[in-house]
Every structure is written in structure tokens, then in C-alpha cells.
Amino acid sequence: MVTDFENNTWVINYSLEDYYNRKFSLEEDILLSKSNKTITWVNTYGLEYMDEFRKMVLSNELDDFLLRLLLNQNFGNKVIELEEQLFIAARIIKTENHNLESEQMFFVVAKDFVWCIQEKWGDHFDWIRARIFDNKGIIRKKKADYLLFFILETLISNYKEKYEEMVLMENMLDRATKMEPTPEFMFEVENKKALIQQFKKASHGLRDIVNRLERVEVKGFHTKYFSELREQINGLTNDIDSDTQELESQINLFFSIQGHRLNEVMKTLTIFSVIFIPLTFLAGIYGMNFENIPELKWPYGYFVLLGLMLVVTIISILIFKRKKWF
Amino acid sequence: MVTDFENNTWVINYSLEDYYNRKFSLEEDILLSKSNKTITWVNTYGLEYMDEFRKMVLSNELDDFLLRLLLNQNFGNKVIELEEQLFIAARIIKTENHNLESEQMFFVVAKDFVWCIQEKWGDHFDWIRARIFDNKGIIRKKKADYLLFFILETLISNYKEKYEEMVLMENMLDRATKMEPTPEFMFEVENKKALIQQFKKASHGLRDIVNRLERVEVKGFHTKYFSELREQINGLTNDIDSDTQELESQINLFFSIQGHRLNEVMKTLTIFSVIFIPLTFLAGIYGMNFENIPELKWPYGYFVLLGLMLVVTIISILIFKRKKWF
Amino acid sequence: MVTDFENNTWVINYSLEDYYNRKFSLEEDILLSKSNKTITWVNTYGLEYMDEFRKMVLSNELDDFLLRLLLNQNFGNKVIELEEQLFIAARIIKTENHNLESEQMFFVVAKDFVWCIQEKWGDHFDWIRARIFDNKGIIRKKKADYLLFFILETLISNYKEKYEEMVLMENMLDRATKMEPTPEFMFEVENKKALIQQFKKASHGLRDIVNRLERVEVKGFHTKYFSELREQINGLTNDIDSDTQELESQINLFFSIQGHRLNEVMKTLTIFSVIFIPLTFLAGIYGMNFENIPELKWPYGYFVLLGLMLVVTIISILIFKRKKWF
Amino acid sequence: MVTDFENNTWVINYSLEDYYNRKFSLEEDILLSKSNKTITWVNTYGLEYMDEFRKMVLSNELDDFLLRLLLNQNFGNKVIELEEQLFIAARIIKTENHNLESEQMFFVVAKDFVWCIQEKWGDHFDWIRARIFDNKGIIRKKKADYLLFFILETLISNYKEKYEEMVLMENMLDRATKMEPTPEFMFEVENKKALIQQFKKASHGLRDIVNRLERVEVKGFHTKYFSELREQINGLTNDIDSDTQELESQINLFFSIQGHRLNEVMKTLTIFSVIFIPLTFLAGIYGMNFENIPELKWPYGYFVLLGLMLVVTIISILIFKRKKWF
Amino acid sequence: MVTDFENNTWVINYSLEDYYNRKFSLEEDILLSKSNKTITWVNTYGLEYMDEFRKMVLSNELDDFLLRLLLNQNFGNKVIELEEQLFIAARIIKTENHNLESEQMFFVVAKDFVWCIQEKWGDHFDWIRARIFDNKGIIRKKKADYLLFFILETLISNYKEKYEEMVLMENMLDRATKMEPTPEFMFEVENKKALIQQFKKASHGLRDIVNRLERVEVKGFHTKYFSELREQINGLTNDIDSDTQELESQINLFFSIQGHRLNEVMKTLTIFSVIFIPLTFLAGIYGMNFENIPELKWPYGYFVLLGLMLVVTIISILIFKRKKWF
Numbered sequence A, B, C, D, E: 001m002v003t004d005f006e007n008n009t010w011v012i013n014y015s016l017e018d019y020y021n022r023k024f025s026l027e028e029d030i031l032l033s034k035s036n037k038t039i040t041w042v043n044t045y046g047l048e049y050m051d052e053f054r055k056m057v058l059s060n061e062l063d064d065f066l067l068r069l070l071l072n073q074n075f076g077n078k079v080i081e082l083e084e085q086l087f088i089a090a091r092i093i094k095t096e097n098h099n100l101e102s103e104q105m106f107f108v109v110a111k112d113f114v115w116c117i118q119e120k121w122g123d124h125f126d127w128i129r130a131r132i133f134d135n136k137g138i139i140r141k142k143k144a145d146y147l148l149f150f151i152l153e154t155l156i157s158n159y160k161e162k163y164e165e166m167v168l169m170e171n172m173l174d175r176a177t178k179m180e181p182t183p184e185f186m187f188e189v190e191n192k193k194a195l196i197q198q199f200k201k202a203s204h205g206l207r208d209i210v211n212r213l214e215r216v217e218v219k220g221f222h223t224k225y226f227s228e229l230r231e232q233i234n235g236l237t238n239d240i241d242s243d244t245q246e247l248e249s250q251i252n253l254f255f256s257i258q259g260h261r262l263n264e265v266m267k268t269l270t271i272f273s274v275i276f277i278p279l280t281f282l283a284g285i286y287g288m289n290f291e292n293i294p295e296l297k298w299p300y301g302y303f304v305l306l307g308l309m310l311v312v313t314i315i316s317i318l319i320f321k322r323k324k325w326f
């Protein structure tokens, strides 16, 4: 009977001369180290097969600390050197859809095998498989350390591509000057910041792993590959930092526009008020019902007052002009 | 007679073959190094037993500098290498209840014993005890350095769990856009920041300890375990940093909303004022009591004025519309 | 004749077996290295005794560069390795009174003596003297490096204590929400920041000294003691950093409250204005003196207008209610 | 037939005694290492010649990993140590025109050749060619490592010159105090920040390359040249940082001016309103039509009221004066 | 004939036994290394003597790379190790007058000479000359490395002194609370920041040089002197950082005062408006000319209304009092 574990596991075995790729069978494929100079790459999708994991660990005489590690499914990012293997836990953001859920991946690596356990279906490793099957490049000449390098490089490249796809910064500063200073714009900016932050966190996670791998001492392992990876991650990190700064610029612009609007609004109100308040007061004066207001009886009193109001208005306007209020 | 110290102290002794767990007795258990390849773990709850501490130090021929160290009960975080022992002081936040009080812990560690002195009752070490009693995993094969690693890992995991429990950041950005920009919201944000800060401080304290432990040179001590711990703390620290940034985003949003509200309020006032001020002025003009105001005698003066007012109003509204004020 | 220098200098000499403590005499005590395995600790209060300093340097065959160093009385923090001595300059804040003046201290240290020159009277070293006289702890077994460690530890502990005494942060966030957003509050916050800054500067000065001492190579000197000191300073530095962040939180709160107040004030003004401006305009209309205003002659014109005003008011209030302005 | 590749490739070969400079020919020049102590410098403009690249790699027995690297044309900044060569990818900003487009450059370097592949036509290396042709300085005595140093130094100097040309900071603070606080000014500031940011990113890219080169271990390579480069980049980086801070100062000034303007506007409005509101109210009182208002019948009621209004006005003005509102 | 170069160059030569100090002569003094254990210090004021520089380089068999370096007169800060000499370029701020112009200095240093080329006349090295001539201290016992140390120390001390002279921070926080929140104050703060920034840049330049000198490997050079210099620079840097923070505090205070003023202004306006708006409305009502307004005919209507207005005013004032608006 084929177990669930076997249904969700594939094995690839290759050497310079040959390779095979097939569904995993607990009977035939359980030995990860073939002791014939071939490299084995096992992929398991799903974390719930603790029984089979135990069988794998025991049959391959792996460090039983591994079982404890596999039980803990919310591991974050970690590199643990076991006796002759390396255990790597990586929290990967899945870039397939736009809500950016994350996936836990585990790698058990020795000099001649990589066992990769992924929380969720699907990965971005098909181009590696193609290189193995078609014997492209040097992968079939190299050991498992090189395969691990390829896997991690794929994760990083994927981050890079998706980051550029999802975080479009072009001409935002331009746009910012045209927009209304509504909280919706700020919300958009802060949301973009949060998105960038997720990539940053994931990149730093991978960087921590890679930094650790550079200092690892497992026999048959060349750490120089991992230096390459660190530089790739640095490239992404630099992009993230500069985009973050651009968002800060937009926030500054936002507040400057908001402040400018307020100034414009208040100037409008003040100019109107300052011009009309004295006029309205004057009209109020001559709307009073005192019996003895001499001006009211002047034949041209009304026109004199209108003239006076005109003069007051013109003076106000000139003063505002001089102060460059409009 | 059983002393208070003995009432608050337990001893666990284990080797690969056997173990025991009992109340501490000053007569039988005072020697911490059993010189028979067993590991001893003593837990004391309470810092006030200086007499017994002195007895312990003298009987075990420990460095008498220890007594001075134990007298100082507000130690913060420290690792001190004594002659053949290690003294560790850690200020731990107690996560049991929500006001996050802190607890001072001391560890006196040598190659074959761990003496743990806690300021307050209760700890999170029961799962370690279970692993010792049930001989799970590799703990009974290992020395006291591995036990210390387990104890510190427990403290870190506990921080992680409680942090995730207490600091819920979900959908805060969303919420922030809907809320009123009252100081209460800002108070809540800053309070959350202070809570995060406490975890950050505690994490940095543990990180300092772990960094120090990695560089320690005590015979029979493997420092590689402590590298693991540093990576775990880094994971927590990263979470804290990204949550802190999210709170900063909320503060920006807050001020943007507050500014936006002010703009809206002032626009409303200005539009109303600008429309009505000239109208009211006109009404004031024709409310004056000059004897000679020709317009007042026009048969349709009133209606002409109403028409003029309508025109002024429409023009004002059109100007505001053009300036996109509403 | 007893010189001023002698009046302001004390000498303590100790070995495991014996000790003495007396006023310094240029005749008897001028040799700092007793060449009999005893440790000498000389304390001079005052920097103005250049003649005697020269005599000391020459008689003890100290590096004459020392004289140049002692001439420069505003040294800041410095560690200079001389041929077989160490010269340490430390700028110490005096915590005795609340204006935090600072004091320059110099230490000339070799393997068997510490000559401490303080700018001002008084120090916190009495507990060290007590330990020497009473032969407490291990100080009389150790060399001058241990004495230097004790002296520096005293300075650091003193900073810690005084910092906690002077910078009370408790419940400030709470208080901040209740206070009026006046510049006085901001002034208080920024003053507290400046106080914290002084402690930070002093701590960093000591940290620089301690870092330097850890890398010093003077014969008969153990640098491990100084690692302890660095960790103690780190503890204080961490406290300072977290208090600084809390002050930043208060500043944010301050501005949020200030902004909120402004919004409240402006809303009040706007609501009142928006409600009354149209009413006042209507009253103005019917206060005009046109001969032909038909409404004025309606028997119930006044009451109709009052009703209309009521309707306009109710509508305004409903609109404000809907926009949640109050 | 001459291929496109050949049309876009030049070769310079030099030794202390002689040199030549000619169009590249795949037949004659394909061997990069001449094995006669001469240094070869090949420049290719354009990245689309994969066939010829393959031919070059195979004929020179270069690491075939190079082909994969050259395929990836969006490489950012990278240094990869191959077997006996060095692969350098640099993302260079082209400073020829003001929109600062960028260009990818690749360098394949061994002890006796530099193969430089540039994405776009034109470079700033002519002065290096002149030094080779005229045998100026020591370049013809040195190996390819020195040529690479010259090439990178040219890129850095070019950045420096163009940075100083494009980012003019002179007297900006002065200007800032005179300008209107419009969003256009802020837009200009933030645009300048974005420009500076591009230079910063490019400088950091080169710095990463240089840092990596300092640690490279390729035979026949002296890494000390690259230390020089790092210091040159640091100089540029320092300028960038200080200009960035100056822009921050301008932003602060901007907001302070904006706030000041608002204060001025609101003060004007408030002073006018506060002075006239009571006066207008008084006028309104005596404009009422009650049959029994005794004051209206006073012979000097009007003048008494005018006097009262004058007194109220003077008092208001005095109060404002005392509060230093104007 | 005496050349311009000779007119602007002085030479000092010293050994423990003797010294001379005279105008430089190209005939007699051209050899910098006297090969008789004396130290030579040449000072040239002016960078325009390329012909003589070439002569100096050739005659002394210095690295001809020096000529290229001297041609580039805008060098910033740099340390270049030549074959047996050291080339140092330092951009020094001239503190003589208050606009802080800068000066390029070059030092060509070997084990027995220092050739110092300064862009502008005048330096602060006279006290070093005095120490040489008077044989004070140990300078005449030491090699050129010690002379270089003295020269650099002079530059640093000069920075320190001038910094303290020019950047007076005393009681600024106090002053800030009393001042008007005008942009002029902000301008002053930002100008002080820019001044501090210049010192910071210059200090960092010297620090880079000193850091580099500590790692230099030139024969006959002791690098320990340069550690001293780094600590002196750190002292200045710390002062700069803390002053910068104080300026930030002032900016916060500024904005808090500005905001407070606005609040005060708006409160004043709002209180006045809210009190008078209803009163003015009531007056408007009874100023209407409807034929039938019963209240107008009440014998005490006017007084009832005045009473009503008083009640409304008192209520308004009580409400404001309760809200603590004044």
C-alpha cells in the first residue's frame, strides 16, 4: 500500500553519468546516502508525516535531535549543525498570490543528499530539476552543497522578482504632488511600507541562514557558494532600503501639502473676514436707531459711506498684496 | 529540623542510567559535584537564604566571590567566569500575568551541576524535568552545559510565545484608518510600544548573556549550543523590530488623519463664511437708516438685491468647485 | 614643613598580612613601588601641585610624558599605555548634588600601585577602604589591577544608583495623557532628556576606558576584570536607551494631544459659525429698509421666519451629527 | 567577414616595452592570456553577443559558469571568484545626462587580462588608455590588478565629480528662509534627496565590490590597491551623508515657516474678529426696533456709544499688545 | 636666484644633540633623508610648485606616484602607503575666522622626515617648533613618526578648542522656552547644526586618517601613537553628538511652542465668536422690520432681551470654564 507520505514525496538521484526521478518509495528509497557517489534529492510536501519522518531518521542513522526539530513546525529561520548533517529551517514567503502567506521549509542536508520538507505544495525549483535532467551546467559534477546553493538561490531570486513586481515605486513622488492629502494616500503609503517590510523580514531571515552557512563546518561542504548568496540578498536589501526612504519622502510631501492646504484655506477665510468685518461694522453703525445720528441726515451721507467703504477695502487689499498673501 | 532553605529547594540528579528528584537536604545533597559522572540540578526559590548560600559555597569549595555576587540582588544581566564555575545573572520578565513584573535569576554552573536560584516561585522548566525523568531525547547523555542550554531555551521560547500572545498587531493599520484621531488611540499605540520595549529589553539582556556564553572558556563546556540560542533570540528581535515599525506607521497615519480632519473642519468654516459674509454685508448696507438711499425706493429694489445675492452665491460656489474644495 | 600637596594626599599600603593608612609624606612615601609585594594606593585631591607631581614622577622613574599629561587638565576620557604604567584620564560626573557638575580624575597605575588624582574633594571609595582595612573579600590577595577594577566599579555603580534616583520615569505616559499640552511639559521632557544624555555621555566615556583597558598589555595586569565592567555599563546604557524611547513616546503623545485640542477648538468654532451664519443672514435680510418687501407685511411673516430658522438649525445639527462632529 | 561583436570590441595589449590598440579580431585576438608577460585589455560594448562570448570562454578555457553569469544581464553588484579568474558585475550610473540612467558592466579579470563588457556605448576610461599609450606613470610596469584598480578608480572619481556638479547645496539654508512654504519647495527637496539616494546606492554598490575585492584570493593579485578605493568611496559617502542632513534641516525649516505662516494668518483673523465682534454686537443692539429703548432717545446716545466703542477698541488693542500678538 | 618655492618653504632639522631652522634652499636642503640620524621637517606653503615638487621627488628617489597625487589638489582625506613613504592628504578646516573655510594639507612622511605641504599660509604648529628648539619633552629623542603624531594632535586639539569656542550650547533650552517661535530661531538652530556638521565631517576625516595610520606598515613606524589620537577624536565626536541631540530638543520645543501659540490664538477667536455669535443673532432678530413682531411692543422687551443675553453669555462662559479653555 502506498502511504500518504509516499504520495507527497519525490526522489531525484543523480551523478555525472546518470539520474532518475520518481515517486518516493519507503522500501526502495529510504537510504538517503547511496554510498555510490550519487547525490539524492528528496522533496516532501507536508509536515504531518511524523511516523515516516521517524522511520527516515532511524533508517538513515540521522541525529535523533532531528525528530524534535521536525515536531516544532513554527521554527522561523535557523541553521543547526548536527553530527554529520545540517538542519535548516526557513520561513519562506509564498509569492504566488498577493496576500503573501508564508511557508515553513526544512532542509536536512549532508554531503550527498538534500531532504527538503515543505509545508505547502508547489515550489520554484523546476529549473533546477531541468538542469539536472538535461545535465546543463556543472550541477551534476558537484555535491549536495551545490544543490543546496541552487535551492537557496532560487528562493532569493524569486524574492527579487516578486519584489520588483509587487512594489512599483515609479513616479510616486510625481504622483504625490498631484494627489489630495487624504488619509487614504497615507494608508496606501503605509501599506506599501508594510509590504516592503515583509520582504525585508524574509530577506533578513535568509541572510541570517546564509551567514550561518558560511561559518558552518560540515565535512564535504564548501562554504564559498554561500558568500555568493549573501551578496545577492544584499542587493535586494539595498533596494528595499532605498524604496523605504522614498516612502518617507512621500510622507514628508504629504504633510507639507496638507499644511499648505490648511494655510490656503485659512488665508482665504482671513482675507474675506478682514475685508468685510469693518465694512459690516460700518453698516451696523448706520443701521442703529438713535434719534440723533447727524450723518444719517446728510443728503450724500450714504454715498460718502460707500466711498469710505471702497477706500477701506482698497487699503486692505493693498496691505494683503504687500504681505504677499495672494 | 528542616530549614526554610530546604523547603524551597529541590534537587534532581541524573545520569544516562538513573535519576532521582527530591527535596534538597543540606546534609545529604550539599555536594553539588557528585564525582560519579552524574549531573546535579538544584533549584532554589527565594534569594534570602544567605546563611545556607554561604554553607553551599564553602562546602563545595566554590569561589567565595560568589557570596558577594549573591548579596547583590538587583544584578541585571551578567556572565562572570569564576575559577571553574560560571555565574550567570539574568533579569527575566515573568509572563504569567499581564503587568509583566520581572524576576532575578542566578545560575551557578560547572561541568556537572547547575544551581538555579530564582527570586520568585514558579518557572517554565517542567518540560525539561519531564525529559530527564522519561529519558527523552539526548539530555541524559549530555553534561550540565546541555542542561543550561535547555533552561535558557525555555526562557526564550516563553518570551516568544507570550510576545505573540500579548502583542496582537493584526489589522491595526486597517483599524487605524477607521478610528477617531483622539489622544486615546495614540496612548494605546505608545503603550503597546512600551510593552514591546519591555520584551526588547529582556531579549537583549538574554542575547548579551548568550553572546557572552559563546565566548566563555570553562572546562567541559561546549559553547556551540549557545549559538542556537542567539539565532532564536534574533527571530524574536526581528519580530519586535517589525512590529515597532508598524506602530510608527500607525502614528504617521494618526497625524495624517488628525491633519485631514482639521483641514475638513476649516474648509467647512471657510466655505460658509466666504459665501455668507458678502451677503450679510449687503443686507447690512440696506439696513442702514440714511435718509437718502435711492435703491430703497426702487419698487423692485428688494428683488434686484435678492437676485444679486443669488449671483454672488453661485459665483462663490463655482470658484470653490473649481479649486476642488468640495 | 607639611606642603599643601601632603595635606591633600593620603596613602594606603596593604598586603595579605598587613596594611597602613596615613597622610602622605613626601619624604617617607615618595616611592610608589615598595618592591616588597605590598600594594600602594595614593589619593591626591587637587590638580594644582605640579611641582610635587614632577618630584613624584622623577623619584619613581615614571615616564616623563606623564608630566605633560598631568598639565592638561581638561582631558576627557583617555587610556594611555606608558612604558610600565598605565595612565587613565576619566571625566566623572559628580552625583552629589543635582546640577551634575563634572570632575576630572587621573589614575597612574602599575602592577603594584594606583595613584589616583582627583580634581575635587570627596569620592565614593570608602567601601573599598573598608574592605582593605577589614580584609574582606579577596582584595588583599590581589594586585593593583584588582584595586583599579574596584575603583572603576564604584564609579559605575554610583552612576547606576544616581541615575535611578534622578530619572524617575514611572507612570509618565499616564501623566502625559492627563496634562495640558503646554510648552512647559515639553520643556520638562527635553530637560529630562538632557539629564539622561549627561549620564549617557559619562557612561560612554567609562565604556571607552573599559574597552581600552580590556586590550591593554601591561605586565602583571589581568584584563578579564574589565570585561565585567563593560557588562555593568551595558546594563546602564540599556536603561538609558529605553528611557529615551519612553520620552520620545511622550513627545508623540504631546503633539497628538495638542493637535486634538486644536481640532476640538476649531470644531466648536465651525459648528457655531455654520449654524448661526445663515440665521444671522436671514435676520439681516428682513432688517433691510426697502420700501417694498412683501414678506414684512405678512401678518405671520415673523413667525414663518422663526420656523424656517428652526428648520435650518435642525438640518445643520443633523448634518453635523451624521458627520460625527459631536 | 567582420562580426557585430568584432565591430564593438577593441583590444589593447601592453608591456613595459611596447603596446598595440586595435579592433578585436576573433581570429587573432581570441587568446586573452598572451603568455608573454604582456597585459591584455579587451572592451566590448553590448551584452547581446552570447555566441561570441561562448567562443571566448571556450577558447580561453575559462570557467563555463561565466556563460551563465553573462546570460543574466540584470546582475546588480557582485564579485565572484572563479577558478583563476574574477568575475565582477557592477551596476554603474551613467552620468552623461541628467536623468541618471544606469548601465551594467561586467569585468572578467585574471592576472594578465581584463575583459570589460559594458551594456552601453561610451566610458570614462580614455585617460587610462592615454597613460598606457604614452607610458605615463607606472601602469605599464604593473599587472592586470593595477589596470582594474584604475578602471574602478575612474568610475568612483566620475561619481564624485558628477555628484558635486549635480547636487549643489550652496546657500540652500539661506534660500529656504526666504522661500514660500509651498509643496513645490518640498518636492524639490525630496527630488534632490532621491538624486542623492541614487548616488548613495551606486556608491554602496561599488563599496561592496571593493570590500569584496580586498578579501579576494586570486593568484597574482594584490589587494592593497583596493583599500585606496574604499577610502575614496568613503569620502563620497561622507559628502552624501552630510548633504542628506542638510536637506533634513531644510525640511525642518520648511515646516517651521509653514507653521509660522499659519500662526500669522490666524493671529490676523483673530485680532480683527476680536476687535470688531463686540462693536458689531453693540451696533446690532441699537439697531433693534423695540419701542422702548431709552438710550435711543438720549440726545448724545450715538456719541456716547461711539465713545464706548473707542474705549473697547483701545482696551482690546492694549490687551493684544501686552500679549505681544503684534 | 631664490625661487618662489624656496621663499615659501622652511626646513627644520634636529637630532638629540642639535637642530637648525632655516629657509629652504633647493641646493643644500633637497635631500630629505640626511642619513645621519637627524630628522628633517620641511614645510611648504602653497600647492602650485609642481616643478620643484618633481625635483624633490626625483632627487629623493621617492615613488613617482607622488607626483600624480600632488597634482590632484582636491583630495579630501586619504592615507596611501608608498614604497617606503607614507602619503597623507587631509582636508583641514581653518578655524582662524568664522566662515570656516577649508585647507588641503599633504604630508609625505618617511622614518626620518616629514614634508608638509599646506594649501594656505599659517598653521598651528609653532608650539611643536618651540618644543624642538628648546628640546622640551621627548620629541628630539624620537623619530619622524612622533613628529607626525604631534602635528596631527595639534590639528585635533585645535578643532576641540575652536569647537568649544564657536558652538556655545549653554542654556539654550532655557532660552528656547522664552523665544518667539519664528523661523529665524529655527534658522539659527539649523545653522548651528550645519556648523557642528562641518566639525563632524572634519573630525571624521581625521579619524579615518588615524584609523588608517594605526594599520600602516612602514618600516621604522610605531603605530601606537595614533591610538592616542583616535581617542582624542572620539572625545570631540561625543561632544558633537550630544550637542546635536540638544539641537533636536530645541526643534521639538520650537514646534511645541508654535503649536501652543496656534492653540491659544484659536481659543481666543473661538471663545469670542461663540459668545457673541448668538447675541448678535438675537440683536439681528429684533432689528427686523416685520410689521407684526409682538415682542417689540412689550414695554420691557428690550430689558428682557438684555437679561436673556446676559444669561446666554454667563452660560457660555461657564461651559468654557468647565472645559478648562481658560
Ligand SMILES: [Mg+2]
Pocket: A077, A090, A091, A092, A093, A201, A202, A203, A205, A206
Ligand atoms: Mg523566510
Ligand SMILES: [Mg+2]
Pocket: A092, A093, A094, A095, A123, A124, A158
Ligand atoms: Mg515559494
Ligand SMILES: [Mg+2]
Pocket: A234, A235, A238, D076, D077, D204, D205, D208
Ligand atoms: Mg548591491
Ligand SMILES: [Mg+2]
Pocket: A169, A239, A243
Ligand atoms: Mg526599485
Ligand SMILES: [Mg+2]
Pocket: A251, B252
Ligand atoms: Mg516620519
Ligand SMILES: [Mg+2]
Pocket: A252
Ligand atoms: Mg519626517
Ligand SMILES: [Mg+2]
Pocket: A255, A256, A257, A259, A260, D186, D254, D255, D258
Ligand atoms: Mg511642509
Ligand SMILES: [Mg+2]
Pocket: B092, B093, B094, B095, B123, B124, B158
Ligand atoms: Mg519566567
Ligand SMILES: [Mg+2]
Pocket: B169, B239, B243
Ligand atoms: Mg506580528
Ligand SMILES: [Mg+2]
Pocket: A076, A077, A078, A204, A205, A208, B231, B234, B235, B238
Ligand atoms: Mg532569524
Ligand SMILES: [Mg+2]
Pocket: A076, B235, B236, B239
Ligand atoms: Mg519568529
Ligand SMILES: [Mg+2]
Pocket: B248, B251, B252
Ligand atoms: Mg514619527
Ligand SMILES: [Mg+2]
Pocket: A186, A254, A255, A258, B252, B255, B256, B257, B259
Ligand atoms: Mg499625514
Ligand SMILES: [Mg+2]
Pocket: C092, C093, C094, C095, C103, C122, C123, C124
Ligand atoms: Mg566622584
Ligand SMILES: [Mg+2]
Pocket: C093, C094, C095, C155, C158, C159, C162
Ligand atoms: Mg557618579
Ligand SMILES: [Mg+2]
Pocket: B076, B077, B204, B205, B208, C234, C235, C238
Ligand atoms: Mg542588560
